[in-house]
Structure formats: structure tokens, C-alpha cells
Amino acid sequence: MTQWTFDEEQQAGQLRVDGSATVAQVGKLKELLVQAVDQAHVVLVDLNRVDQVDIAGLQLFCAAHRFACARGKTLQLFGGGERFRTLASTAGFVRGSWCSVREKAPCLWTELA
16 A cells, blocks of 8 residues: 655655556556655655556656746655666666656656766
């Protein structure tokens, strides 16, 4: 079960994604990501418990990052394991550049390079 925890004092939260980040789950995951970005200034997305991911999941994380940047907020991924990183790289998501949404905001995928 995906879980959101929020530290009001720090204005930061962590969204722990459990199970799949695939086309079948992106609708629910999108709702949670929007809620997280609306509530926190900094959102950390823990992918350590993700056992499946597909292109729809990767696109959702990219869109969530762009959504956060457009609002002057930060969204970062961590964890995910080798399979997640391999899919992200093979699909062309991993690159070392700035995000096109907000000047000087690192691309979400830079950290996975």
C-alpha cells in the first residue's frame, strides 16, 4: 500500500510507493502525487518497494516533477533498484540536464544517471 507522510514543520513529505507503478495504478498514484505536491514544498518519492514499473509509471513521475517545478516545489525520486534504473535509462528518461519547466532545476532523472 502506498503511504504519504508529511512533516508540517519542515513542509516536506515522503510518498512511499509499494508494489507497482504501471498503467493499471497510475490513476491512483497520480492522485497521491498531486496531493503530496499540493501539501508539501519538498516531496520525496521512495521507490524501494516498487516491484514493477512501466513507461506509464515513468511518464507519471516525470509529469509529477514538472507539476512540482511549475509550482516552485521540489519532487525527488530515490531507490527503485537496478530494474527501475535500467528501464528509465533504456526508455530514454535518464539524462544529465536541467528541467525544461524551471530554469536551473535539475532534471528528475539526473540523479539516476
